Amino acid sequence: MSSDRTRSAILAAAEKLYADRGFGDVTLRDIVAEANVNLAAVNYHFGSKDELIAELFVTRSLATNRERLNELKLAEEKGGGRAPIDAIFYALVGPPLRGCLGPDREGSTAARFMIRASIESVPPIRRIKNREVDHLRKFIAAMRRSLPGRDDAELYWGLHFALAMSHHTIREKERLSRLSEGQCDLNDVDAIVDRVVSVSVMALTAGQTPAKKTSVRPAALHGRLTRQDL
Amino acid sequence: MSSDRTRSAILAAAEKLYADRGFGDVTLRDIVAEANVNLAAVNYHFGSKDELIAELFVTRSLATNRERLNELKLAEEKGGGRAPIDAIFYALVGPPLRGCLGPDREGSTAARFMIRASIESVPPIRRIKNREVDHLRKFIAAMRRSLPGRDDAELYWGLHFALAMSHHTIREKERLSRLSEGQCDLNDVDAIVDRVVSVSVMALTAGQTPAKKTSVRPAALHGRLTRQDL
């Protein structure tokens, strides 16, 4: 109890350095130097480097998931057990997007750390992400309630694409900003969330009845290339 | 000239090991053991480990980009200089998706290597990816020709989301398969490409006239949460 100070100094220093320089080239010695503690303190307090990283990620990750479930719960209560589908997507992509994007977040260590974690995907973090499935199932369940009768596979694809767009926007915000030469405003987080949600909602209708594929792939496409054309 | 054999043995061994175990825990010694060559051969033929990885990635990456541009060119010729928007997206996402997904590709070292490269994003690979911007600009230009008058930012967002969905599907195919308990068929590559393309096309209309935001965020959402609610 006495020396929570060392523990949290390590956590803060590690998060800052990982956020700034990535997991690849930050050593325990860098961390303890930044934290002004002894090298052995990391193993004493956390057991190993990987466990330190895991604790760092779990903390932030749990916070995001809590926000998500809170929003989801409120939306379902408001809808009498059935949240509108866009509210479900807002709950899913809003917290991570707001957590990682936006001008005020630019200086946030936590935000930059989570972006790093999203980009680099080091083993201890990957292990944690793999347990995220249970969390996502709650959203699938909510989607099922919201759109009863909808094919389950469609719901999974919808969730998948929603995560694709939010994660990819977080991961590649720099590149998109550079590619678009500033024409995509990555500081207007609300607009981004709106955009991701509305596309996600539309995506849910994309694969409707696979047999109807031709309706979403218009005649203009009849000449779609196959491999042997190349 | 005489010993291209050593060079290509190294390339093949490296690609296989990286594909199997990731960049994180494959050392030069692992590679030369697999290739049955001397340790110094890597530095002799490639200069450094990073240059070896770069050559590996550049080769596969160039092939994909060539396929993309071929398809794009053919589509534009067929349309008399203006390819239909969905054909542009097919050219963009088809090659990487076909290259990395599908049952036949399961055993393909190249496919698994590219998936790894997409997941782990090691420095030499990141450096190459950053130069991909020029390549993407060609697709933006094609989109501009296809949809004249459309706001440029919309085109960038459309391209961004298309890449988001294709990359994320490649990266997380395992997770999606597990989450959906097999209900999402990740072996039917054509269906996946169709799905990504159709959502991408729809996405292009999502942010139309930002002022119209309320039309894609219906009344049911007026109670959307803000941070202080949590």
Next chain:
DNA sequence: GATAGTTTCATACAACTGTTTGAATTGCAA
């Protein structure tokens, strides 16, 4: 204020890393 338990510290450890070296070998041209 002695004691037991916790925390800090300097230091060493052991292993692994990519890279370099210089000699040996090979292959080819004259």
Next chain:
DNA sequence: TTGCAATTCAAACAGTTGTATGAAACTATC
């Protein structure tokens, strides 16, 4: 065959890494 360059090889290098150790310093309890 001789000579020269390209290639291979074993070995060592120089540096870094996460972790372990055992003594020292501290803290709180009795």
